[in-house]
Amino acid sequence: MITRRSLLLGGAALLLLPVESSADYARPVTILKEPFQTIAAVQRDLFPGGGTAPSPQLLKAIDYLAGVLNDPYVDDDTKRFLSDGARWLNERTGEDFGSAYYRLTPAQHEEVLQWLSGTPWGESWLWSLISYLFEALLCDPVYGANTHEAGWHWLGHEPGYPRPKAPLI
Amino acid sequence: MKQYDLCIVGSGAGAAPVAYELSRAGYSVLVLEKGPYLTEKDFTKDEIAVSRRSIYTPRLKDEQHVVETYNSDGSIERVTAEASGWNFWNGSMVGGSSNLMSGYFHRMKPVDFKLRSTFGAIEGANVVDWPITYEEMEPYFTKVERVVGVSGRVVEHPFQEQRSTRDFPFPPTWEQPISGWFDTVCKTLGYHSIPTPRAVLPYDALGRSGCSYSNFCGGYGCATGAKGNARAALLEKAKATGRCDILPDVFVYRLDADRQRVTAAHYFDADGNSHTVKAGTFVVAAQAIESVRLLFNSKSAFHPDGLGNANGQLGKNLIFSAGGSGQGRFEFFRLNERQRFELMTRGAFVNRSLQDWYVYRREGRTYKGGTIDFLFEHANPVSRAMRELYDDDGHLVWGSRLQKRLEHAFKASRVFVFEVFNDWLPTDNCFIGVDEGVRDKWGMPVGKIRLYSHPHDLDVGAFLADKAENVLRQMGAVEIQSDISSAPPPNLVAGGCRFGKDPKASVLDPSCKMHGIDNLYVSDGSFMPTGGSVPYTWTIYANAFRVADAIKAALKAKPNRL
Numbered sequence: 001m002i003t004r005r006s007l008l009l010g011g012a013a014l015l016l017l018p019v020e021s022s023a024d025y026a027r028p029v030t031i032l033k034e035p036f037q038t039i040a041a042v043q044r045d046l047f048p049g050g051g052t053a054p055s056p057q058l059l060k061a062i063d064y065l066a067g068v069l070n071d072p073y074v075d076d077d078t079k080r081f082l083s084d085g086a087r088w089l090n091e092r093t094g095e096d097f098g099s100a101y102y103r104l105t106p107a108q109h110e111e112v113l114q115w116l117s118g119t120p121w122g123e124s125w126l127w128s129l130i131s132y133l134f135e136a137l138l139c140d141p142v143y144g145a146n147t148h149e150a151g152w153h154w155l156g157h158e159p160g161y162p163r164p165k166a167p168l169i
Numbered sequence: 170m171k172q173y174d175l176c177i178v179g180s181g182a183g184a185a186p187v188a189y190e191l192s193r194a195g196y197s198v199l200v201l202e203k204g205p206y207l208t209e210k211d212f213t214k215d216e217i218a219v220s221r222r223s224i225y226t227p228r229l230k231d232e233q234h235v236v237e238t239y240n241s242d243g244s245i246e247r248v249t250a251e252a253s254g255w256n257f258w259n260g261s262m263v264g265g266s267s268n269l270m271s272g273y274f275h276r277m278k279p280v281d282f283k284l285r286s287t288f289g290a291i292e293g294a295n296v297v298d299w300p301i302t303y304e305e306m307e308p309y310f311t312k313v314e315r316v317v318g319v320s321g322r323v324v325e326h327p328f329q330e331q332r333s334t335r336d337f338p339f340p341p342t343w344e345q346p347i348s349g350w351f352d353t354v355c356k357t358l359g360y361h362s363i364p365t366p367r368a369v370l371p372y373d374a375l376g377r378s379g380c381s382y383s384n385f386c387g388g389y390g391c392a393t394g395a396k397g398n399a400r401a402a403l404l405e406k407a408k409a410t411g412r413c414d415i416l417p418d419v420f421v422y423r424l425d426a427d428r429q430r431v432t433a434a435h436y437f438d439a440d441g442n443s444h445t446v447k448a449g450t451f452v453v454a455a456q457a458i459e460s461v462r463l464l465f466n467s468k469s470a471f472h473p474d475g476l477g478n479a480n481g482q483l484g485k486n487l488i489f490s491a492g493g494s495g496q497g498r499f500e501f502f503r504l505n506e507r508q509r510f511e512l513m514t515r516g517a518f519v520n521r522s523l524q525d526w527y528v529y530r531r532e533g534r535t536y537k538g539g540t541i542d543f544l545f546e547h548a549n550p551v552s553r554a555m556r557e558l559y560d561d562d563g564h565l566v567w568g569s570r571l572q573k574r575l576e577h578a579f580k581a582s583r584v585f586v587f588e589v590f591n592d593w594l595p596t597d598n599c600f601i602g603v604d605e606g607v608r609d610k611w612g613m614p615v616g617k618i619r620l621y622s623h624p625h626d627l628d629v630g631a632f633l634a635d636k637a638e639n640v641l642r643q644m645g646a647v648e649i650q651s652d653i654s655s656a657p658p659p660n661l662v663a664g665g666c667r668f669g670k671d672p673k674a675s676v677l678d679p680s681c682k683m684h685g686i687d688n689l690y691v692s693d694g695s696f697m698p699t700g701g702s703v704p705y706t707w708t709i710y711a712n713a714f715r716v717a718d719a720i721k722a723a724l725k726a727k728p729n730r731l
Contacts, residue, residue, distance in 0.1 A: 074222075143217060155550070158384070162214065168218035
C-alpha cells in the first residue's frame with residue numbers, strides 16, 4: 001500500500017541519488033508527437049511495470065528510443081522501420097477500430113498485439129521495440145535511461161566495473 | 170622518410186610477438202594498425218556500446234565484406250554485409266581482437282599436426298599434415314605461457330600433450346564453486362575434468378595488474394591488463410625499447426613488390442591522406458580475411474593475380490572453428506540454500522573443459538574429436554533478457570508474462586553453457602577473394618568470403634555436444650539444449666595463406682615466409698592448414714614467436730637491404 005509517508009521517504013531518497021545525465025544519449029521527446037505517442041503506448045503494453053518492476057515511464061524508455069533514432073551505430077533501415085511500424089500499426093487499427101492504437105481499450109490493445117505478433121513485419125517490429133526497451137531497462141544510467149538503476153535493482157543485476165562515465169557512443 | 174628494418178601490418182596476436190622479439194633484438198620496427206590506440210583506462214563494461222553496438226568494429230556502411238553461401242541446389246547466394254548485417258569484423262584497435270578474447274588457451278595436440286597421416290583422407294576435404302611437428306612448436310607454446318602469461322593447472326588426462334615444463338607459470342584464476350560440482354559429476358561419469366588454462370593473470374605480474382574479476386571478461390577490453398592481449402602483454406614492452414613505433418588509425422591498402430621483394434607499404438591516415446613506408450622486411454598479420462584481401466589488392470605486373478598467388482593458392486582453404494554451443498538452466502527451487510549461494514557467486518571463472526573425446530572411436534571408425542569448454546552464460550544483462558523473449562512454443566511474449574520470465578531468469582535460476590570446438594575441414598568451397606564491385610570508404614575492393622562447412626564437421630560437433638549435454642543433465646540442469654551448426658564464428662577464423670613445403674600447394678613456406686618473395690612473412694592465423702580442435706589464439710601467438718625467430722635468423726644471415 002502506498003502511503004503518504006512512503007511517498008515522502010521515496011521522494012527524499014530520490015533526491016539523494018546522483019544526478020544522471022540524459023542529454024548524451026536519451027533525448028526527451030514530446031510524447032504527443034508521432035511516432036513516439038504510438039510507440040510509448042506499445043511500450044506500456046509490452047512492459048507495463050508494476051509490482052517491483054519499473055514502468056517504461058520511470059525507465060525513460062521513450063526518451064531512450066529517441067536516442068536510438070539518432071544513434072550513428074544503428075543503421076538507417078532499422079530507424080525507418082521503427083517509425084514506419086508505428087504508422088503501419090495505426091493504419092491497421094484505423095481500418096479495424098476507426099482509431100489510432102493509443103486510443104484503443106486494453107482489450108483491443110491485446111487483440112491488436114496478438115494479430116501483430118502473427119505477422120512477419122509485426123513480430124519483427126515488436127522484437128525491435130522490446131530489444132530497445134530492454135536496453136532502457138538494463139543500460140548504465142549514463143545513457144539517460146534505467147533511471148536510478150531501477151532495472152538493475154528489480155532484477156538483482158550487478159554491473160561490471162569500471163562502469164562508463166559517459167556513453168561511448 | 171624514416172626507414173625501418175621491419176614493417177608489420179596489424180597489431181594483434183599474430184603481429185605483436187614479431188614486434189616484441191625484433192625490437193628487443195635491436196631492429197627498428199613499425200606497426201601499422203587500422204584501429205585506435207586504446208589502453209586500460211579506455212575500457213569500461215558498457216554493454217550498449219561494446220556488445221549491442223559493436224563500437225570496436227568498423228561500421229558496415231564504411232567497411233564490409235561480401236558473403237557467399239551455397240543454396241541447397243548448389244547455386245550461390247551473394248549478400249553484402251551491409252545489407253545482411255553479417256559482420257565478420259572482430260576487434261579493430263591496437264592489439265586487435267585479442268583485447269576482446271575470453272582467453273581460453275588450449276595447446277594444439279601432437280595429433281593436430283598430422284591429421285592426414287593419422288586419419289587418412291576425407292572425401293571433399295583438403296586435409297594435410299602440417300610441415301612442422303608439435304615438438305617444433307612446443308617451445309613457443311611454453312614461451313607464450315611465460316611471456317604473455319597463462320594461468321592454469323596441469324592434470325593428467327588421456328590427451329594431455331607433452332610439456333617441457335611441469336606446470337603453468339601462474340596458478341588458476343579464482344574459480345566458481347560450481348567448478349566443484351562439475352568435477353564431482355565428471356568423476357562419477359569417468360570423465361577427466363580439466364582446469365581450463367586462461368590467458369589471464371591471477372595476480373600482479375609481468376608488469377601488469379592481476380584480474381579484478383569484474384564478471385565481464387569475454388567481449389570486453391581488460392581494464393587491469395590481466396588479460397594477455399597483444400598490446401598489454403607485448404606491444405607496450407616493444408614500444409619501451411625505443412625501437413618500435415606503433416601507428417594507429419592507419420589503413421594499409423597496398424604492398425608494392427618487384428619480382429622477389431616487397432618494396433613499400435601504402436596506407437591511408439585518418440584524414441584519408443595516402444602515405445608510403447619503406448622497410449627491409451614486411452610482415453602481414455591483419456587477421457586471415459583482411460591479410461588475404463591486402464595480398465589480392467597488391468596485384469601488379471609482377472604478380473598479376475595477387476601477391477603470393479602465383480599458383481592460385483591465395484585465399485584457399487579458409488577455416489573457422491566448427492562446433493557450436495549449448496546450455497542448461499539450474500533452477501533455485503531444486504537447490505538447497507548453500508547450493509543457491511554457490512550458484513550465484515559472481516566474478517569468478519568456471520574454468521573447466523573436457524577433452525576426453527579429442528580422438529574417439531565410433532562404429533569401428535576413429536574420429537578426430539575436440540574440446541568442450543564450460544562456463545556460465547555471459548553476464549551481459551540485455552542479452553540475458555533477450556533469451557526470454559519467446560515461450561516454449563516459439564511465440565513472442567509480452568506484458569506481465571514477459572516480466573515474470575525475466576524475474577525467473579535473473580533471480581531464480583542461472584544458465585550454464587558449453588562451447589564445442591572441433592575441426593572445420595578445409596575444402597575447395599570455402600575461401601577468401603575480393604569483390605571488385607564493392608568498395609570500402611577508401612575505394613578499395615572489399616574481401617569476399619565464400620562459406621561452406623563439410624558435413625563431417627557437424628557430425629563430430631553433435632557427438633561432442635551430446636557428451637556435454639549429458640554432463641549438464643547429471644549436474645541437475647534442466648532446459649538443456651545445444652546448437653551445432655555450420656554458422657562460422659567470425660572470431661575463430663584462420664587459413665587462406667596455408668603454409669607448406671610445396672609452393673604449388675601452399676602460399677607460405679614452413680617459416681611462414683611467402684614462397685618466391687624474399688622479405689614477406691604472414692604471421693597471423695592465415696598460415697594454418699587445419700585449425701586443431703581448440704581456440705586459435707594460443708597457436709597464433711606461439712607461431713608468431715616462431716616466425717620472429719625465423720626473421721631474426723634470416724636477418725642475421727643476410728642483413729636487410731633497403
